[in-house]
Amino acid sequence: MLEAKIPSGPLDDKWTDYKGHCKLVNPSNKRKLEVIIVGTGLAGASAAAALGELGYKVKAFCFQDSPRRAHSIAAQGGINAAKNYQNDGDSVFRLFYDTIKGGDYRAREANVHRLSEVSANIIDQCVAQGVPFAREYGGLLSNRSFGGTQVQRTFYAAGQTGQQLLIGAYQALERQVALGNVTMYSRHEMLEVVTIEGKARGIIARDLVNGTLERHFGHAVLLCSGGYGNVFYLSTNAMGSNVTAAWKAHKKGATFANPCFTQIHPTCIPVSGDHQSKLTLMSESLRNDGRIWVPKKQGDNRKASEIAEDERDYYLERRYPAFGNLVPRDVASRAAKERCDEGYGVGSSKQAVYLDFSAAIIRYGKIEAGKEGLANVSEAEIIRMGKEVVKEKYGNLFDMYEKITGENPYEIPMRIYPAVHYTMGGLWVDYELQTNVPGLYALGEANFSDHGANRLGASALMQGLADGYFVIPYTVGNYLADEIYSKAIETSHPAFAEAEKEVSDRINHLMNVKGSQTVESFHKRLGKIMWEKCGMARNAKGLEEAIVEIQALKKEFWNDVKIPGSIEEMNPELDKANRVADFIELGELMCKDALNRNESCGGHFREEYQTPDGEALRDDNGYMYVAAWEYAGDSNWNLHKEPLVYDVIKPTQRNYK
Amino acid sequence: MEHYHMNLNLKVWRQKNCKTKGEFKLYRVENISSEMSFLEMFDVLNEQLIRDGDDPITFDHDCREGICGACSMYINGKPHGPWQANTTCQLHMRAFKDGDTVVVEPWRADAFPVIKDLMVDRSAFDRIIQAGGYISVNTGNAVDGNALPIPKDDADASFAAAMCIGCGACVAACKNSSAMLFLSAKVSHLALLPQGNPERKSRVMNMVAQMDKEGFGACTNTGACEATCPKEISLTNIARLNKEYLFAGLTAE
Numbered sequence: 001m002l003e004a005k006i007p008s009g010p011l012d013d014k015w016t017d018y019k020g021h022c023k024l025v026n027p028s029n030k031r032k033l034e035v036i037i038v039g040t041g042l043a044g045a046s047a048a049a050a051l052g053e054l055g056y057k058v059k060a061f062c063f064q065d066s067p068r069r070a071h072s073i074a075a076q077g078g079i080n081a082a083k084n085y086q087n088d089g090d091s092v093f094r095l096f097y098d099t100i101k102g103g104d105y106r107a108r109e110a111n112v113h114r115l116s117e118v119s120a121n122i123i124d125q126c127v128a129q130g131v132p133f134a135r136e137y138g139g140l141l142s143n144r145s146f147g148g149t150q151v152q153r154t155f156y157a158a159g160q161t162g163q164q165l166l167i168g169a170y171q172a173l174e175r176q177v178a179l180g181n182v183t184m185y186s187r188h189e190m191l192e193v194v195t196i197e198g199k200a201r202g203i204i205a206r207d208l209v210n211g212t213l214e215r216h217f218g219h220a221v222l223l224c225s226g227g228y229g230n231v232f233y234l235s236t237n238a239m240g241s242n243v244t245a246a247w248k249a250h251k252k253g254a255t256f257a258n259p260c261f262t263q264i265h266p267t268c269i270p271v272s273g274d275h276q277s278k279l280t281l282m283s284e285s286l287r288n289d290g291r292i293w294v295p296k297k298q299g300d301n302r303k304a305s306e307i308a309e310d311e312r313d314y315y316l317e318r319r320y321p322a323f324g325n326l327v328p329r330d331v332a333s334r335a336a337k338e339r340c341d342e343g344y345g346v347g348s349s350k351q352a353v354y355l356d357f358s359a360a361i362i363r364y365g366k367i368e369a370g371k372e373g374l375a376n377v378s379e380a381e382i383i384r385m386g387k388e389v390v391k392e393k394y395g396n397l398f399d400m401y402e403k404i405t406g407e408n409p410y411e412i413p414m415r416i417y418p419a420v421h422y423t424m425g426g427l428w429v430d431y432e433l434q435t436n437v438p439g440l441y442a443l444g445e446a447n448f449s450d451h452g453a454n455r456l457g458a459s460a461l462m463q464g465l466a467d468g469y470f471v472i473p474y475t476v477g478n479y480l481a482d483e484i485y486s487k488a489i490e491t492s493h494p495a496f497a498e499a500e501k502e503v504s505d506r507i508n509h510l511m512n513v514k515g516s517q518t519v520e521s522f523h524k525r526l527g528k529i530m531w532e533k534c535g536m537a538r539n540a541k542g543l544e545e546a547i548v549e550i551q552a553l554k555k556e557f558w559n560d561v562k563i564p565g566s567i568e569e570m571n572p573e574l575d576k577a578n579r580v581a582d583f584i585e586l587g588e589l590m591c592k593d594a595l596n597r598n599e600s601c602g603g604h605f606r607e608e609y610q611t612p613d614g615e616a617l618r619d620d621n622g623y624m625y626v627a628a629w630e631y632a633g634d635s636n637w638n639l640h641k642e643p644l645v646y647d648v649i650k651p652t653q654r655n656y657k
Numbered sequence: 658m659e660h661y662h663m664n665l666n667l668k669v670w671r672q673k674n675c676k677t678k679g680e681f682k683l684y685r686v687e688n689i690s691s692e693m694s695f696l697e698m699f700d701v702l703n704e705q706l707i708r709d710g711d712d713p714i715t716f717d718h719d720c721r722e723g724i725c726g727a728c729s730m731y732i733n734g735k736p737h738g739p740w741q742a743n744t745t746c747q748l749h750m751r752a753f754k755d756g757d758t759v760v761v762e763p764w765r766a767d768a769f770p771v772i773k774d775l776m777v778d779r780s781a782f783d784r785i786i787q788a789g790g791y792i793s794v795n796t797g798n799a800v801d802g803n804a805l806p807i808p809k810d811d812a813d814a815s816f817a818a819a820m821c822i823g824c825g826a827c828v829a830a831c832k833n834s835s836a837m838l839f840l841s842a843k844v845s846h847l848a849l850l851p852q853g854n855p856e857r858k859s860r861v862m863n864m865v866a867q868m869d870k871e872g873f874g875a876c877t878n879t880g881a882c883e884a885t886c887p888k889e890i891s892l893t894n895i896a897r898l899n900k901e902y903l904f905a906g907l908t909a910e
Contacts, residue, residue, distance in 0.1 A: 064719060064727065065778070065780070066779065066783050069719055069720075070725075071725070073720065083803075085803060121797075121799070123802045125794075128799035128800070132815040132846070133812070134812070135806075135808075136809065141803055157816055157819075163822075174786045175787070238719040239721060273693075275692075278722075280722045281722075404747070406749070520704060564706075564707050564711070569673075569773070570772055570776065
């Protein structure tokens with residue numbers, strides 16, 4: 001059932017060969033071919049812009065009031081590219097290797113190599129669009145380090161790289177809107193995929209302002225709808241980020257791959273109370289200069305400033321001397337959890353560790369003093385100068401931290417704790433980013449393909465833009481070339497009517513429950529189950545319990561949810577109910593997938609499977625495959641396995657020591 | 658940091674849609690933690706309203722970390738509330754004390770019609786960008802990113818303008834509902850970079866024309882926009898916009 005369609009030939013040549021041989025569509029035919037794009041983050045906006053430029057008729061949908069608000073905008077740290085501008089040993093192969101290793105050998109070699117190949121083009125494209133990346137005094141682009149690598153290949157724009165890249169893609173998209181190649185549907189949510197004779201042929205979307213259901217035809221449908229981290233309720237995702245588009249596709253036959261692969265980001269602002277609605281990330285780039293530590297003494301209640309240097313345990317530097325504070329995210333998160341579980345946590349909740357910039361401030365202060373040729377500088381002056389440097393690098397992050405916590409991180413170390421951030425799993429796609437439903441594609445975080453069991457920092461932006469700007473324009477053309485004979489199908493076709501009726505029935509059903517519990521309360525309960533039993537550490541017993549609890553929650557939801565207002569108006573509670581209903585079903589599948597995978601790899605840590613020193617213990621003989629789940633009715637899935645074949649890289653136990 | 662709890666009286670603008678008349682309604686919330694964000698306090702209120710069988714208050718919000726630009730509440734007479742350089746979602750309840758009355762309204766501007774309650778339609782901003790807020794470069798044509806050195810100061814100044822989150826607080830703060838700060842941020846972002854040079858004149862002319870068409874008011878340099886901007890976009894951008902516009906006009910063929 002699952003044919004990955006990986007081109008033959010040597011790894012280095014696959015993408016070039018593919019591009020040289022894929023089918024093309026001539027310009028006059030492109031004008032007759034319609035493409036639907038759901039979601040306008042980096043993947044969706046870049047795809048819409050690129051396909052619009054080629055001359056396809058594009059319809060793009062987003063649930064926000066403007067495509068510029070998609071959650072890609074919140075990405076902070078940077079975007080990787082194998083430019084080797086630093087002359088520090090980077091190459092396409094090195095980025096490919098780091099990504100495969102970082103993903104704990106659970107990603108497809110051919111896809112990752114292609115990602116690495118096009119990474120350099122992304123930077124060039126963004127510069128041409130006017131993305132104001134950070135630069136050195138000589139006018140050239142600046143780089144910094146990110147976790148899981150030993151080279152400096154991350155391009156950035158202060159702590160707002162995602163914003164700048166998204167604005168670049170958004171502007172390219174709006175240019176196509178102005179030229180008439182893209183029609184933009186804001187405040188619209190996709191609620192069903194329409195399939196005709198096995199092919200994706202359109203969607204049912206709901207206008208969120210007035211509640212009307214709309215039918216839209218497309219020769220191909222591209223889902224660029226992001227990840228599903230909000231299944232945990234608390235995550236660094238935006239409030240509106242949801243799995244609905246992907247889940248509808250799944251229920252229409254698209255397999256969902258590796259749903260249990262969730263990234264828990266090590267450096268987030270800790271939970272402060274039950275009122276919390278979301279968690280805020282503090283960029284991984286901070287680990288370039290911040291040192292992570294806890295007191296050496298358990299239950300130490302002293303202030304950070306009262307704990308002397310030799311009473312501090314810089315546990316990442318201690319455990320992983322080669323990578324230190326820049327180990328990959330999964331490793332750093334588990335290490336923080338381990339310290340807190342053992343009673344070394346800090347802050348009032350004891351569920352936090354310190355991220356300390358004092359050493360960096362002094363180091364930078366001394367460099368500045370040296371630059372200015374100052375001798376006998378007082379320590380206060382060095383600190384002042386050092387703070388200026390740190391401010392330039394991370395100012396917006398420090399401000400954000402202070403606004404949320406009321407504490408000044410220039411003076412006292414930040415308190416941080418891991419939080420759900422990204423989902424490596426997603427719709428199964430082949431080399432062409434096509435799901436197993438012909439004509440239905442998934443790009444960016446919505447697909448599963450490039451990050452294996454753990455994503456490296458600064459690689460999400462890279463993948464979103466690679467898929468949208470440089471991959472899909474070729475691969476969708478290869479499909480559409482055979483569609484030039486297919487005329488646009490009228491949306492009066494019975495398949496559209498039927499799909500619309502399904503959506504409308506479901507919405508009516510939800511509104512008619514008229515129960516007593518709010519949507520939010522169900523979402524919170526789901527999140528609690530997921531975090532406790534399918535979070536940073538999982539075990540068979542917990543996962544089995546979680547499945548039972550989620551099934552019960554689902555029943556309760558459909559019998560007792562309370563949604564105010566009506567259908568034919570702006571009704572955010574109804575929108576949320578639609579999404580939470582899908583999250584509940586997804587949660588069950590995630591637990592099922594985690595239970596099936598009797599090994600630990602990357603972000604998936606099964607407590608039963610660990611090395612004596614607490615590292616993830618893979619089982620390459622048993623689980624070197626992509627677990628792609630086919631929906632088979634209520635709480636029922638069939639597992640399909642796509643074996644992962646490593647032709648070039650030899651999988652080993654990941655070692656960051 | 659000392660944490661505390663508070664009871665508040667809220668006076669919130671309610672409006673069913675753009676065709677009906679709106680009004681202020683009074684609500685009370687109790688036992689609000691000073692550690693909550695302002696929107697989390699609204700979550701508490703909305704949960705309370707739903708449980709009581711009332712209609713919850715509709716407002717735009719998404720990332721809740723101050724970058725998406727969705728949130729847009731006019732709090733006690735100021736867009737995004739009392740804190741400097743801040744968005745509504747990043748405003749925290751320690752800004753208030755027990756017993757306070759807080760007045761919350763939507764952005765008010767002809768070009769931003771109310772959709773419901775505190776939610777407004779800001780699509781005019783997208784149309785201003787469509788008029789020229791981009792560099793016309795198709796995908797795949799780019800030269801090497803380092804082929805064109807850009808002085809760090811120029812890149813930094815461009816970035817400072819490009820930080821605009823398109824929230825519309827500048828319009829809401831302006832007595833004329835002018836969109837000049839928003840527009841000037843985009844014109845500056847692109848005009849400060851060599852890549853933006855070829856379309857410099859047409860860009861500014863077309864974007865200004867679109868702004869006027871959308872019904873935004875004129876700029877009278879009061880500086881209320883700069884004072885309220887969550888990203889501290891500087892008024893000098895408006896000066897640069899005027900310069901660009903004048904130059905484009907004078908050299909037009």
